[in-house]
Amino acid sequence: MTDEIKTPHEIESSRRQFLGAIGAGVAGASVAAAGALAAPSETAAQGATPLKIVDFHNHYMGPSWTLTNLASVPPTARPTWEKINGNLQSQSALLSSVESASIAARVINTPTAFIEDADGNVPAGAYQRINDQMAELAGKHPGKLYGLASVDAFAGDDGARELTRSVRELGLRGVFLESAKRDLILGAKETRPTLAAAAALALPAAPAVAQAFPNKPIRLIVPYPPGGGTDIVGRIIGQKLHESLGQPVVIDNRGGAGGTIGTAAAAKAPADG
Numbered sequence: 001m002t003d004e005i006k007t008p009h010e011i012e013s014s015r016r017q018f019l020g021a022i023g024a025g026v027a028g029a030s031v032a033a034a035g036a037l038a039a040p041s042e043t044a045a046q047g048a049t050p051l052k053i054v055d056f057h058n059h060y061m062g063p064s065w066t067l068t069n070l071a072s073v074p075p076t077a078r079p080t081w082e083k084i085n086g087n088l089q090s091q092s093a094l095l096s097s098v099e100s101a102s103i104a105a106r107v108i109n110t111p112t113a114f115i116e117d118a119d120g121n122v123p124a125g126a127y128q129r130i131n132d133q134m135a136e137l138a139g140k141h142p143g144k145l146y147g148l149a150s151v152d153a154f155a156g157d158d159g160a161r162e163l164t165r166s167v168r169e170l171g172l173r174g175v176f177l178e179s180a181k182r183d184l185i186l187g188a189k190e191t192r193p194t195l196a197a198a199a200a201l202a203l204p205a206a207p208a209v210a211q212a213f214p215n216k217p218i219r220l221i222v223p224y225p226p227g228g229g230t231d232i233v234g235r236i237i238g239q240k241l242h243e244s245l246g247q248p249v250v251i252d253n254r255g256g257a258g259g260t261i262g263t264a265a266a267a268k269a270p271a272d273g
Helices: 008-037 075-088 091-100 126-140 157-168 189-202 229-245 257-268
Strands: 054-059 105-109 145-147 218-222 249-253
Touching: 091 105, 105 126, 126 145, 126 157, 157 189, 189 229, 218 229, 218 257, 229 249
Parallel strands: 054 105, 105 145, 218 249
Antiparallel strands: none
């Protein structure tokens, strides 16, 4: 018995279908879970503070885009995917369940897989347009919608510049990145300017205090073994922290158990910065 070998077009089609399923299905599951978690309980009835639930994974495309994912959909499945696309481009669908499911807010992003051509290319200026629209939408619904920038991390310095513009000028709260592009993955040299920019933008402003902070080496826990994509990103961030804060950054790889060992180590670490 031999394994089926998929063509690049079939792989890309599968990725688009997966993203569509997330956009239509995961958001619905999050709504259902939020509704269940936010249901009145005996504890709530006794005056406890209600849960504040944020649905953190939501796709939104906007009605001005022409979606391209239907090109690879079989005719029998087309009505289903047309409905999925309709929901992805509907502000009312995005917002309608916020109140009814007692969700405090949604974090939204725009995956470019839905507007790529057959070769995986997006229209010229697409990322800037996506981010401008995302900032406008989030600005109309403060406290309910939080937008993430979409950036081509594989575009070198151009990706870093767009990320910086999106955060500093447009006020977007984070970044949504594709984890791979053709034969490249995050951590490839082409992605390092964007990853470095993300690390720099995430640094808090240091207040003026009597004692300099930090005043000792920083331990950065990476919950995966050395050599992987997460380790590479961690080391890039560590280098930028070192350059900005003037203290050595020690990468502490705590791999195992799907990342839970490292996460537990960070949770139990002393609260000393």
